Amino acid sequence: AQAGAKQVAAAKAAPPAKATRAKASTAKPAKKAGSRSATAAVLEAKSRADRAAAAPPAPGGDAKALQLDAHRMVKLDTELTTDQGIGVEDTDNTLRAGPRGPSLLEDFHFREKIMRFDHERIPERVVHARGSGAHGYFQPYDTALAEYTAARFLTDPGTRTPVFVRFSTVQGSRGSTDTPRDVRGFAVKFYTDQGNFDLVGNNMPVFFIQDGIKFPDVVHAVKPEPHHEMPQAASAHDTFWDFVTLQPETMHHVIWLMSDRAIPRSFRTMQGFGVHTFRLVAADGTRTFVKFHWTPVAGVHSLVWDEAQKISGKDPDFNRRDLWESIEAGLYPEYELGVQIIAESDEFAFDDIDLLDSTKLVPEEVVPVVPVGRMVLDRNPDNFFAETEQVAFCVQNIVPGIDFTDDPLLQARLFSYLDTQLTRLGGPNFAQIPINRPLAPVRNHQQDGFHQDDIPVGQANYHPNSLGGGCPVVPGAGGGAFVHTPEHVDGIKERKRSETFSDHYRQATLFWNSMAAWEKEHIVAAYRFELGKVAHRHIRERMVEHLNNIDHQLAVAVAAGIGVPAPKPGRPNHGRMSPALSQASMPGSTGVVGRKVAVLVADGVEGASVESIQAALAEDGAVVELLGLVDGAVTTAAGDALPVTRAMNTVASVLYDAVVVADGEAAVEQLVNDGYAVHFVAEAYKHAKPLAVLGVGDRLVQAARLPVFEASDRITAPASKPSAGALDGVVFLAAGADADDTFLTELTTAIAAHRHYDRPVDGIAA
Numbered sequence: 144a145q146a147g148a149k150q151v152a153a154a155k156a157a158p159p160a161k162a163t164r165a166k167a168s169t170a171k172p173a174k175k176a177g178s179r180s181a182t183a184a185v186l187e188a189k190s191r192a193d194r195a196a197a198a199p200p201a202p203g204g205d206a207k208a209l210q211l212d213a214h215r216m217v218k219l220d221t222e223l224t225t226d227q228g229i230g231v232e233d234t235d236n237t238l239r240a241g242p243r244g245p246s247l248l249e250d251f252h253f254r255e256k257i258m259r260f261d262h263e264r265i266p267e268r269v270v271h272a273r274g275s276g277a278h279g280y281f282q283p284y285d286t287a288l289a290e291y292t293a294a295r296f297l298t299d300p301g302t303r304t305p306v307f308v309r310f311s312t313v314q315g316s317r318g319s320t321d322t323p324r325d326v327r328g329f330a331v332k333f334y335t336d337q338g339n340f341d342l343v344g345n346n347m348p349v350f351f352i353q354d355g356i357k358f359p360d361v362v363h364a365v366k367p368e369p370h371h372e373m374p375q376a377a378s379a380h381d382t383f384w385d386f387v388t389l390q391p392e393t394m395h396h397v398i399w400l401m402s403d404r405a406i407p408r409s410f411r412t413m414q415g416f417g418v419h420t421f422r423l424v425a426a427d428g429t430r431t432f433v434k435f436h437w438t439p440v441a442g443v444h445s446l447v448w449d450e451a452q453k454i455s456g457k458d459p460d461f462n463r464r465d466l467w468e469s470i471e472a473g474l475y476p477e478y479e480l481g482v483q484i485i486a487e488s489d490e491f492a493f494d495d496i497d498l499l500d501s502t503k504l505v506p507e508e509v510v511p512v513v514p515v516g517r518m519v520l521d522r523n524p525d526n527f528f529a530e531t532e533q534v535a536f537c538v539q540n541i542v543p544g545i546d547f548t549d550d551p552l553l554q555a556r557l558f559s560y561l562d563t564q565l566t567r568l569g570g571p572n573f574a575q576i577p578i579n580r581p582l583a584p585v586r587n588h589q590q591d592g593f594h595q596d597d598i599p600v601g602q603a604n605y606h607p608n609s610l611g612g613g614c615p616v617v618p619g620a621g622g623g624a625f626v627h628t629p630e631h632v633d634g635i636k637e638r639k640r641s642e643t644f645s646d647h648y649r650q651a652t653l654f655w656n657s658m659a660a661w662e663k664e665h666i667v668a669a670y671r672f673e674l675g676k677v678a679h680r681h682i683r684e685r686m687v688e689h690l691n692n693i694d695h696q697l698a699v700a701v702a703a704g705i706g707v708p709a710p711k712p713g714r715p716n717h718g719r720m721s722p723a724l725s726q727a728s729m730p731g732s733t734g735v736v737g738r739k740v741a742v743l744v745a746d747g748v749e750g751a752s753v754e755s756i757q758a759a760l761a762e763d764g765a766v767v768e769l770l771g772l773v774d775g776a777v778t779t780a781a782g783d784a785l786p787v788t789r790a791m792n793t794v795a796s797v798l799y800d801a802v803v804v805a806d807g808e809a810a811v812e813q814l815v816n817d818g819y820a821v822h823f824v825a826e827a828y829k830h831a832k833p834l835a836v837l838g839v840g841d842r843l844v845q846a847a848r849l850p851v852f853e854a855s856d857r858i859t860a861p862a863s864k865p866s867a868g869a870l871d872g873v874v875f876l877a878a879g880a881d882a883d884d885t886f887l888t889e890l891t892t893a894i895a896a897h898r899h900y901d902r903p904v905d906g907i908a909a
């Protein structure tokens with residue numbers, strides 16, 4: 144693990160590499176094709192050109208990309224055909240009896256084109272319908288896990304296993320927004336040389352329910368209500384809170400849902416968890432329990448709720464765009480895989496934790512998370528539908544060296560994922576869809592069904608056979624096959640929950656106790672918001688009773704916001720904490736990489752300070768955009784043209800991580816007189832974002848009536864600025880001064896800290 148940690152440090156120190164794989168559209172145009180066979184040649188050449196343009200393949204890492212090559216359809220420099228490969232004469236006019244006459248049934252091109260269009264949609268996922276995917280690779284740091292598992296992809300540091308990851312929201316439909324208060328899916332498909340391993344996790348380490356038979360109930364309750372199909376992408380409604388208040392096992396997950404974990408800033412800045420306890424199985428058959436954790440190197444960062452709601456309107460694709468643009472810019476999202484390893488003999492060693500109960504976590508302070516490898520997402524899909532929509536994650540997909548446990552939630556999932564793909568992807572051959580195809584060879588006697596894409600050759604389609612040479616041969620335990628862990632099973636057949644699953648509050652209390660003050664404030668506000676949308680008073684009251692079992696102060700604070708009488712003191716708080724549960728414990732190590740900074744400019748701006756800040760931040764990996772009152776360019780005080788990235792009114796402060804207000808008398812005067820600019824600054828401040836105020840730019844900050852100017856020294860002497868921390872993330876540069884190293888360090892420190900929640904924000908008009 145130590146060696147692993149060193150490698151992480153080295154990897155972090157290295158600057159992010161640029162995307163190397165050439166896109167199809169950048170391949171050199173080939174000679175114009177004159178016939179069908181020439182078209183095929185062009186396609187083949189394109190595919191080759193793509194491959195040639197790609198970086199020298201890393202061992203294993205690009206294997207999936209090469210496999211997908213065979214399926215890529217490149218349209219550049221080709222001619223339009225029907226699905227049968229027949230050249231099309233005209234695709235703009237139907238075949239008619241005269242220019243004004245009736246259309247003819249004979250028009251096979253028209254009928255095929257419309258038929259294909261009519262059937263473009265497939266059923267969306269019943270949950271996790273909205274998602275975004277990316278390709279990448281996983282590489283273990285060292286061989287440390289070999290003691291515990293026979294899974295080669297986890298133990299051979301020389302192998303980069305290709306992965307496809309899909310992040311998702313749970314409640315909303317495919318066309319909903321990226322930033323509701325919701326759990327996020329974090330599903331990873333490892334294309335290992337021993338077959339596909341799917342780790343289908345979430346960004347929270349626990350789940351709502353303990354037994355999968357309750358999954359339809361919790362999903363029905365949270366989804367839009369059946370009579371009017373409202374609300375979309377929200378849990379703030381009666382049926383959800385009716386269900387959870389009647390099913391107290393949900394309480395631990397619900398408090399996570401009320402925390403900022405439910406509104407991640409980016410897929411790059413959220414954790415992932417396998418949730419269940421799985422098993423690792425060593426080559427000699429030794430078994431241990433394991434819990435999987437993904438930790439983003441960029442830290443765990445979230446939005447604030449007001450901001451999240453506004454983003455839903457300003458840019459519903461906020462997280463999706465961020466993932467796509469980061470990868471295009473070569474700022475590859477990266478996550479460290481960590482494991483909590485628990486000896487089988489310790490199964491019952493934990494006070495009030497049953498390892499088979501997915502509503503419980505094992506605190507890191509009790510069992511440390513050992514880093515074992517890293518995952519880098521370095522390539523966007525070529526086609527959303529073909530890859531991100533058609534990828535089929537199945538919890539049942541595991542490889543030798545990993546095994547399941549008897550967690551009743553996990554056991555139910557083993558059925559559900561395979562089953563749901565039949566409807567979603569139209570038949571049993573979905574594993575043949577390119578994105579789902581394993582890299583390991585597939586040979587068996589499964590056959591036929593809708594969309595069979597392979598052509599099985601030979602007479603024998605059964606086992607045992609002699610007509611097909613006895614093939615495929617069953618490799619058996621000694622031949623590297625998956626062998627289910629031998630386990631003694633003994634019990635009475637009954638529908639009964641274990642007594643060890645019966646505590647529903649103590650870990651919710653642990654979570655609450657572990658939060659920083661600002662996290663607690665956000666949790667109280669979230670409960671108030673959600674319950675404030677619940678029309679039935681008895682449901683609100685029931686929830687306050689549950690909260691009282693978690694923490695009395697929490698219950699009182701929530702009750703005061705939702706018109707429910709404060710409860711009498713309930714169960715005493717056990718006082719235990721797990722500091723690792725707080726987001727504050729995971730600031731990340733990548734500084735300002737990938738942070739989006741808006742610089743507000745107008746004609747008359749002091750160009751020098753803007754340009755040096757722009758260059759310095761870009762150098763550190765931030766994405767800097769100059770926002771003008773209109774698009775085009777502004778003229779600096781020195782008379783130069785400074786191009787702006789876009790007009791301010793096409794975006795909003797909620798789409799940025801930090802704001803810089805430029806210097807320049809004339810420029811600032813225009814900004815002060817522009818309501819949108821004033822609002823931009825006020826809103827960014829309210830959302831606890833870092834602000835840099837250059838020279839007379841402080842007038843815009845004053846116009847926004849930010850409390851940072853209540854202290855008179857801050858108004859009169861911004862040049863004698865104290866440290867960034869002392870001003871809660873607001874840094875000043877004196878008029879006409881150079882953006883020197885001290886200033887830039889203050890600014891980058893403030894941006895790297897992400898948010899400055901300790902600042903006063905009451906009464907900010909934004």
Ligand code: HDD
Binds near residue numbers: 271274327355419561
């Ligand atoms: Fe599930 C999708 C995560 C419990 C049934 N689930 C789905 C996805 C994720 C999760 C990330 C989206 C995969 C993708 O991107 O395609 N689900 C979880 C986690 C759970 C969990 C972390 C608890 C630990 N799920 C769960 C249960 C059941 C399901 C208990 C049913 C008994 N989940 C499904 C599903 C979905 C699904 C209906 C919908 C689409 C799909 O599978 O492919 O089968």
